[in-house]
Amino acid sequence: MIVHSIFFYFFSVIAIFSSLMVITSRSTINSVFFLILDFISVGCLFIMVGAEFLGMILLIVYVGAVAVLFLFVVMMLNVAEQKQSWFIGKKSTHIPTGLIVSTLILLELLVVVGGWKYKEDLMSSSTLLLSEISNTHQLGLVMYTDYILYFQLAGIVLLLAMIGAILLTFRERVGVKKQSYLNQISRDPSNAVELIEVKSNQGVKVDD
Amino acid sequence: MIEYLEILGQEVYKIIFLLVPILVSVAMIVWLDRRVWGLVQKRKGPNVVGPFGLFQTLADALKYIFKEIIIPASANKVVFILAPIITMTLALVAWAVIPMSEDLVLANINVGILYLFAISSLGVYGIIMGGWASNSKYPFLGAIRSAAQMVSYEVSIGIIIINVLLCVGSLNLNDIVIAQKELWYVIPLFPMFVIFFISSLAETNRPPFDLPEAEAELVAGYQTEYSGMMYAMFWLGEYANILLMCAMGSILFLGGWLPLMDIYPLNIIPAPIWMILKILFLFLLFALIKAIVPRYRYDQLMKLGWKIFLPFSLIYLVLTASFLFYFDKLPKVNI
Structure with a gap:
């Protein structure tokens, strides 16, 4: 048990310290x-209580995808050196909302x-109480x-959010050449090559 | 307390016996890669140092160790040094769950495949941190490209893993291998195997998807500012990742440590040797593809990932699920 609590305090101290560092x-x-x-x-803490x-x-979704996008945005917007005014300087408008x-x-x-x-009876589902089956099976049994x-x-809400995000950022750009595999493959010599007799002093207009 | 120290000592001993062979095999695999590359192009490849040039990588590593590490003046020093360390660590940490035989595995955890997936999705941090911390245009562009590429191809790898899990009914890597005793999943799920292989090429930034370090456009991508041992760590981490992807492919589709057929002369060969042979087979495919396929264009790469692989693997997932449900072949879970 000692080792268990050592690890628990290790991870929770890191978690609290790093969440403080996030805002300061x-x-x-x-x-x-x-x-x-x-x-x-926090993921390690989850694993320690058996919720592997x-x-x-948490690792896959938040660290593997969401935080990568955060990092992406922060790097692209070049706000890396922005100073956060907590109590000095101009009043920040974020603090009331955050509070x-x-x-x-x-x-x-x-x-x-x-x-x-x-x-005690707030947890209505009885399947969660079976402790001899693994956490993944328990979740599956309850969720489905x-x-x-x-x-x-939840799935439909996420799908709607995705479609909304695509619609908001989608724009049809004109004058951009696009590659179409179907057109490339279905070209044949009879309509791809054209023989033109060029009259002198007139030239040929090549359509682009 | 003494008991715990003893257990800790045993674990450290096991970890060393896992890590040293992996590092040695990474060195050998770099040699094999260059050798295959050379043979395809009718060259000899590295053949001078040691027998057949086997010690070439060790000589290279020695050279890297003695080279000066240059840190750009405008770089973010902490992140710059952290990036190769993270790449290398993540590539080695994932090996903890890879089963080499039924009981030759460091940690036989219940969610082994999720662990592998999580670790491989963390691999993008080494690259993106290295690219950003260099504070220079080419590395940054390379890092951005690489992050987008790895995040995109992870999605289809995830769906392919779900395909396999539907047939197995467990997230444990040993269970996945044992479920293939009758039939390796490469046969019923062959299209998924092909997509998994191509996605793992993209995931490890191998040619034809090595756009993050496309030398014609980006000098060397995210590694441009790195030198000496730090560059070597990126390089070794990359190859350890490639080996890991091969191991993942052989566990998911080629029956892991199972013999080719359960008949007399084949099943006396020990299980780890079968595993190693399968990893080597997949790695030879990796090496051959590097030699024979030209590099993709970036928009084509994204198109392939999002518009072809993702829908196709989703459709195949529905097909697999319907097939298993209709013929009542869904795995029975004994709770």
Whole structure:
């Protein structure tokens, strides 16, 4: 048990330290790197409590894809050296919004954790209580039986978000030459080569 | 406490016995790659140092160690040094779950395939950090290209893995291998094997998809500013990643450590040798493709990933699921 708690404190100290660094570090790039470290240590904590599937998915989705996009955006926008004004200089407009959001999240956490602590039957699903099957099987059993509707709805919401994002950024560019494999393959010599007799002093107009 | 130290000692011992063969085989595989490349082009390849030139990579490594490490003045030093270390570490860490036989595996975890997938999706950080920290145009362009390419091809690799998992019913790598006792998945899932192979070429930045380091356009991509041992670490990490992808391919499709057929002369050959033979077979394909296929254009690469591989593997996933459901062949899970 000692080793278990040593590892627990190791990962949680790293997680808390790096999440503090995310909001206090001056360079945006470093913030993103600390965010990645935070994700990884939280994933390790998940694995330590036996939720290996959740831990791995956290690594794959957040570290492998979402944080790469964060890093991408931060590097592309070249805001790496932007100074964050916390208490000095101009008043930041982000702080009130951030405070409201974080208060809401704190309240939600209080409700959920408090309810789970003091009301035993809040966890309605009985499948979760079987502890001898692995975490992945448990999740599958719950997700595709009790919560199939919510699962499907979440999928539809994500699909809509994806289509919306594509629609917002899509623009038809004119005057750009595009490669069409079908046209290239279906060319044959009879219509690809043309023999023209050029009259002198007139030249040929080649269509482009 | 003493007990834990003992366990720790045993684990360190095991890890060393895993890492040293991998590093040696990476060195050998670099030699094999150059050799095959040479033979395809009717050259001899490295054949001077040691027997058949086998020690060429060691000589190269020695040269890299004694070279000066140059850090550009305007680089972000911490990230610049961290990038090759991350690449190398991630490439080696993933080997912990690769089973060489039924019980010859460092960590037989329940979510082995997810672990492999997670580690290979982290591999993009080494490249993107190296490219950004160099603070120079070509490395940055190379890093951006590479990140986009690796993220895109991961999607189709993920769907191919789901295809295999549907047939197995477990995320454990040993279970995946044992499920192929009757029939290797390369036969029923052959199109997926082809797509997996091509995607793993793109995932490891191998030719014909080595656009991040396309020397004609980007000098050497994200490695432009690196020199000496730091460059060598990128290079070794890349080859360790290639070996890892080969191991993943052989576990998912070629039956891992299972013999070719369960008949007398074949099944007395020990399991790790079968695994190594399969990895070598896939690596030879990698090396041959490097030698014979010209480089893709960047937009063609993206088109191939998103418009051809992704829809095709999704359709094949639906087909596999329907087939398994209709013929009642879905894996029975004993809970």
